[in-house]
Amino acid sequence: VQLVESGGGTVQAGGALRLSCTASGFRCDDSAIAWFRRAPGKEREGVGCITFKDGITRYLDSVKGRLTISRDNAKSTMYLQMHSVKPEDAATYYCSTDVYRPFSTSSWDNWGWYTYWGQGIQVTVST
Numbered sequence: 001v002q003l004v005e006s007g008g009g010t011v012q013a014g015g016a017l018r019l020s021c022t023a024s025g026f027r028c029d030d031s032a033i034a035w036f037r038r039a040p041g042k043e044r045e046g047v048g049c050i051t052f053k054d055g056i057t058r059y060l061d062s063v064k065g066r067l068t069i070s071r072d073n074a075k076s077t078m079y080l081q082m083h084s085v086k087p088e089d090a091a092t093y094y095c096s097t098d099v100y101r102p103f104s105t106s107s108w109d110n111w112g113w114y115t116y117w118g119q120g121i122q123v124t125v126s127t
Contacts, residue, residue, distance in 0.1 A: 001025040001116045003033075003095050008121035011085050019080040021095030021118060032056075032103045033078040035069065036111055037091035037123075046109030047093070050078055058108045063089075082123075090125040094118050 002024045011017040021033055034049035048059040050069045057069050068081045078095060096114035107113060 001097070001099060003097060003116055003118035005093065005095055005118040005121040008093065008123050010124040010126055011082070013085060013087055013125050013127045015085050017082045017085060017123060019082070019093055019095075019121060019123070021078045021080075023076045023078070023095075023097065026097075026099045030102055031097055031099055032105075032108065033069075033071070034096050034108055034114060035078075035080050035093060036096060037089075037093045039088075039091040042091075044094075044111055046111065047080065049105070049108040051103060051105070056105055058105050060109070085123075085125055087125045087127055090123055092120045092122050094120045 004022045007019040032049050032051040035047040036044050037047050038044040046060055047063055048069045050057045050071050055071060066084045071078045095118045098113055098115040
């Protein structure tokens, strides 16, 4: 199982940025990809998730309306589209998944559930 993030970098506050997470090495049908982030000095927090099969999404309340998660199953790639970026969005972003247990949207932000993680990608917000 491999997850590879791409698309990070520096974005101006108020701007937009799209992160990608390409998955390989497993069947996705019953699972999901979640995005987490960790800013310096802060706890890791779930940003959102999307199920592979139905495209059901969940989001952290503070990012609703600004961040959108989508998927392209043909490419095994999930996207995190960020709009109206704020300084507090600056962090290292990780995509994650698990292939051993049925996914539950009710606990999507429980980072301990996820077995596989990408290497992380940095998002810097300039003001």
